[in-house]
Amino acid sequence: MREVPERLITDIGGLPSEAIPQEEVPQLFWEKHMIAMFNVLWSKGIFNLDEFRRAVEATPLEEYKKSRFYDRRTDGMADLLVEKGIIDRAELTARTQEILRQGLPHHANP
Amino acid sequence: MNHDHDHGHEHDDAHEHPAQEDNDVVLTPGEAKFIALRAMLIEKGIITGEEVRRRLEFNDAATPHQGARMVARAWVDPEYKMRMLADGKKAAIELGIDVLEAEIMVIENTINIHNLVVCTLCSCYPRSLLGEPPAWYVSKAYRSRAVREPRAVMQEFGLTFSSDVEVRVHDSNADLRYLIFPMRPAGTEELSENELANLVSRDCLVGMALPGTNLNL
Amino acid sequence: MQTRNPRIFSPGDVVRIRDIGKAGHVRTPQYVRNKVGLIDSYVGLFENPEERAYGRIGCEPIPLYRVRLKQNDLWPDYEGSDCDTLVLEIYDHWLETVTSLKEPQ
Numbered sequence: 366m367r368e369v370p371e372r373l374i375t376d377i378g379g380l381p382s383e384a385i386p387q388e389e390v391p392q393l394f395w396e397k398h399m400i401a402m403f404n405v406l407w408s409k410g411i412f413n414l415d416e417f418r419r420a421v422e423a424t425p426l427e428e429y430k431k432s433r434f435y436d437r438r439t440d441g442m443a444d445l446l447v448e449k450g451i452i453d454r455a456e457l458t459a460r461t462q463e464i465l466r467q468g469l470p471h472h473a474n475p
Numbered sequence: 476m477n478h479d480h481d482h483g484h485e486h487d488d489a490h491e492h493p494a495q496e497d498n499d500v501v502l503t504p505g506e507a508k509f510i511a512l513r514a515m516l517i518e519k520g521i522i523t524g525e526e527v528r529r530r531l532e533f534n535d536a537a538t539p540h541q542g543a544r545m546v547a548r549a550w551v552d553p554e555y556k557m558r559m560l561a562d563g564k565k566a567a568i569e570l571g572i573d574v575l576e577a578e579i580m581v582i583e584n585t586i587n588i589h590n591l592v593v594c595t596l597c598s599c600y601p602r603s604l605l606g607e608p609p610a611w612y613v614s615k616a617y618r619s620r621a622v623r624e625p626r627a628v629m630q631e632f633g634l635t636f637s638s639d640v641e642v643r644v645h646d647s648n649a650d651l652r653y654l655i656f657p658m659r660p661a662g663t664e665e666l667s668e669n670e671l672a673n674l675v676s677r678d679c680l681v682g683m684a685l686p687g688t689n690l691n692l
Numbered sequence: 693m694q695t696r697n698p699r700i701f702s703p704g705d706v707v708r709i710r711d712i713g714k715a716g717h718v719r720t721p722q723y724v725r726n727k728v729g730l731i732d733s734y735v736g737l738f739e740n741p742e743e744r745a746y747g748r749i750g751c752e753p754i755p756l757y758r759v760r761l762k763q764n765d766l767w768p769d770y771e772g773s774d775c776d777t778l779v780l781e782i783y784d785h786w787l788e789t790v791t792s793l794k795e796p797q
Contacts, residue, residue, distance in 0.1 A: 373596075375596050375597060376595070376596060377595060377615060377618055377619045378593075378595030378596070378618065378619065378622045378623070378646065379595075379619065379622055379623045380619045381619070382615060382616040382619035382620050383616050384616065384631060385611050385614055385616045385617045385620070385628060385631055385632075386610065386611060386614055386616065387611050387631070387632070388610070389609065389610065390610040392607055393506075395505075395506040395509055395510070397531060397534065397535075398509070398513075398527065398531060399509045400534065400607070401527050401528075401530040401531040401534055402509075402512075402513055402516070402522065402527045402530075404530050404534065405522050405526045405527055405530050406516075406521070406522065408530075409521075409522070411521065418596070418597055421597070430615075433505070434598065434610075434613045435505060436503075436504075436505035439505050439508050439509050439512070440505075440508070442512065443508060443512055446512070446516075451516075451519070451521065452512070452515050452516070452519070456515065457508070457511055457512060457515065460511035460514065460515065461504065461507045461508045461510075461511045462507075463511075464502070464507040464510050464511055465502060465504060465507045468502050
């Protein structure tokens with residue numbers, strides 16, 4: 366029997382779910398900044414949108430279910446940049462941990 | 476154009492951060508990762524801080540009001556309406572709106588058909604026209620349920636239609652981005668184009684509200 | 693790279709959205725696979741996301757169609773109106789004509 370490929374984790378149309386959260390959640394400053402950076406990378410051809418979606422689809426299911434929209438964007442971007450050899454994952458992890466440890470102010474600008 | 480960079484972070488309880496005793500905000504792993512990523516990309520010369528800032532400003536200019544202007548113009552100008560229904564991107568550009576999406580398809584609501592937009596697979600939305608979508612639009616609950624039980628979903632938002640009105644759901648799963656063109660409310664003949672635009676909220680443009688009834692503009 | 697001749701569907705054609713059993717990145721959701729609907733319109737030629745997702749860009753663009761289906765046909769327990777429909781975008785290679793089935797109303 367032909368093996369049926371697994372359903373993509375993002376392919377959730379029609380699956381049971383809960384009441385739709387309606388409260389307005391304003392975009393955080395870093396989220397706006399991250400989206401802008403995502404747009405710049407995409408416009409420069411560093412990656413394309415389909416590659417990005419494919420990277421998100423590779424998230425482990427349990428992680429995907431708990432994930433927040435903006436964190437998925439950041440993670441997908443990071444995964445793709447690592448895959449393309451543009452950044453080193455170990456360095457990213459180390460620097461992220463360092464920032465968390467130091468508690469840099471949110472409005473840190475380059 | 477106003478930038479809200481300088482006021483402090485405001486978290487309401489709807490956010491997933493734990494409550495803080497003082498006014499310090501919590502640095503999340505997601506934000507820390509972003510800060511690290513940006514620093515590394517700038518160091519490597521892949522992007523510059525200026526490029527990101529410029530794009531941030533461009534993105535800030537995109538708001539639902541841009542879509543509302545198109546709707547209002549189409550209500551008063553039948554020829555513009557025809558052009559808009561034929562090519563949403565060109566019609567936006569005609570009004571001086573900078574749009575980056577490849578194609579924007581405008582879908583007209585009629586007395587027989589009410590249209591609703593969703594992206595079940597991710598969160599496709601005409602962002603360069605309207606700005607970021609609302610949290611409910613990108614929620615997994617909406618993405619899952621809108622295609623299967625659109626009437627129940629719309630009812631949660633206070634919208635109901637009789638059974639002889641066709642509810643047509645558009646799953647934005649490929650290359651098109653959609654803008655819903657709502658019907659002009661009755662009794663608005665005396666309003667100016669600007670006043671008409673103010674009747675059209677963000678949620679009207681995805682089919683989750685009707686003009687003039689949603690005060691959350 | 694694909695070198696098949698794309699079929700040309702016309703609005704009103706009755707089509708089935710095939711499950712072509714493809715693994716990896718696709719943009720055809722599960723809930724419409726093996727369902728029958730109508731071609732609503734031809735959208736145009738677009739690069740295949742199934743190629744682009746793996747860095748294969750610049751391939752020959754393929755036809756994309758909007759397909760309209762009846763909600764009653766998609767969900768056995770659909771609770772809305774009989775006239776409710778759903779429209780989504782399907783690439784040419786996921787579609788086949790249906791000649792012998794009764795046309796959806």
